[in-house]
Amino acid sequence: MLAQPRHQFNKDFTEAQYQAYLQVIQADFPGALDFRVAESPVFVSTDFLHKMQATCDYIITQVKQPDFLAKTGSAIPKGLRVPGPEGRPHFLIFDFGICEDPNSPGHYIPQLVEMQGFPTLFAYQLKQYQAAAGSYKLPAGFTPFINDLDEQKVKQILADLLKGQENPDNTQPHTVLLELFPEKQKTRIDFLYTEKYFGIPTVCLTEIRKVGNQLFYHRNGKDILIERIYNRLIFDELSNQSAIVKKQAALLMQPLDVSWVTHPNWFYRLSKFTLPLLNDPGIPETRLLSDFNKWPTDLENYVLKPLFSFAGNGVVIDVTSADIEAIAKDQYKNYILQKKVNYAPAIKTPDGPAKAEIRLFYVWPDELDTPIAICNLARLTKGNMVGVSQNKNKTWVGGSFALFGQTSKEKS
Structure with a gap:
């Protein structure tokens, strides 16, 4: 971790700046932010970023192997296999713990904790970056984006991926974000920013109706055809739902005239199930x-x-x-x-050191041969796990993001 920007941020920090930061995040959708936001970004050298990317590249190479689907066929629980072409995983999300290097005390290495073939807080993170940049004096030369991307380029990449290619009549397929009881989800602020930035409405599973092989939902007195699903539904959570919800979920297990971004089966194929198949220094x-x-x-x-x-x-x-x-x-x-994975208390904060993990966002547009890294989020903790219950009544913990700076000779 980079010591100089960390020291300067802590020195310059004021509670008024933090409150302004939170107000900007929540201004568009008051009451929708349902998780704690950490006071600070994490300042990370490009050396550390490249180590994370090396492990991601190894995993992506395995995913691209011709036998990967065969190896992961049993990952999908019985009764939860969704029919239709799976294609490629449009989203590859990798969580890394910041750990002390056992071979070099005082230096840090990334260790993979989780991965998922499932989307994350894409839209919300864009808002969080904006809010931090406007509320704090962040160091020049640092960015949350990867591969020389910036906010506008990332928004365009996500818009094209989520909404799909235009049809011959110069229109895009009608895309919805599918979730179960979205108004109750802790991530609902991301759904709202997804509609604000990309024009994709959120639809609850309980709202859909099947006619033939087509799906519809009702808005403003009209039945609207669903052509593309941006899936945020965790299928194995449906087992604990009511009979009515389960009946609705059964609609998705039938042949449908929809395209998925990404197909639900990738949630299982690229997951903890895959970890025993892998062997890399960055993977425990x-x-x-x-x-x-x-x-x-x-x-x-x-x-x-x-x-x-x-x-x-x-x-x-x-x-x-x-x-x-x-x-x-x-x-x-x-x-x-x-x-x-033994997280290192690597993040110096005014009230004691914090541990952190960094999530790298990869997306795989249909026109590209390989996924690309676009941006990230980070989570800070002062407990044994990264979670609300582990961080009650603590400060300088919660959701954040990494800012990547130039390669440094500092401890990293």
């Missing part, structure tokens, strides 16, 4: 429980994770043999043991 050792003949003797150095969970649900940080024995043997194939 990961194995399915079903692959063990006996448990490691140092379980305290591992994390137990269910394959099919979201937002950290079901994760056990301090693993014991009792935690594993509580799982039915026929469910071992649905859990992984991952070598523990």
Whole structure:
């Protein structure tokens, strides 16, 4: 991490600046921000960024292999396989913990924590960057964007990807953002900015209606045809819903005249399920429980994770043999043991050091041969996990972003 901009930011920081920052984020949609925003960006050298990208490039190479679909076919839970052409994963999202280098004390390395073939807070992050730039005096030469992109270029890339190619009649397919009870989701501010920036309305699963192989929703007295779905629906969360919701979800399991961005099956194919198939210095050792003949003797150095969970649900940080024995043997194939990633307290803040992870956003437009990195988010914590429950009544924690600066000889 870069020491000089960190020191200068902390020195210049005022609570009034932070409150102005929050006000700008919330100005368009009061009451929609439902998670804590950290006081500060994370200042990261390009050396560290390139290390993260090297691991991402390795994973992308594996995804592009001809046998990747065959290897990940069993990742999709029974009853949740959505029909239709899967194509490519339009979104590849990689979360890296900032960890101390065991071979070089005082220096940091990235370690992959999670990945997903599923979208993230694209629109909201653009707003957050704007708000920070207008509220703080951020250092020159730093950017949240990657590959020499800027805000306008990223907006155009996302607009083209989310809305699809124009038809012969010079119109784009009608795209909706699909979610379940979007007004109750913590990420709803991103849905609102998605409509503001890209003109894509949010539609609840309960609103859709199937006629033949077509889907419709009702707005302002009209039935509107859905031609393209920007999917934000987590399908395995539907199992806990009412019979009415499950009946609606069953519509999506039938052949439909829609295109997906991205196809729901990629949520499972590119996920924790994939980690045991990979071998890279930036990826902690990961194995399915079903692959063990006996448990490691140092379980305290591992994390137990269910394959099919979201937002950290079901994760056990301090693993014991009792935690594993509580799982039915026929469910071992649905859990992984991952070598523990020890986050370093690398972010100096006025009230004590924070740990952080950085999420790199990759998108894969149809016209490109390989995905491209566009921007990022970061999350700061002073607990054992990155989550609200781990950071209650704490400051300098929550959602943020990394600013990447020139290569530095500082500790990074």
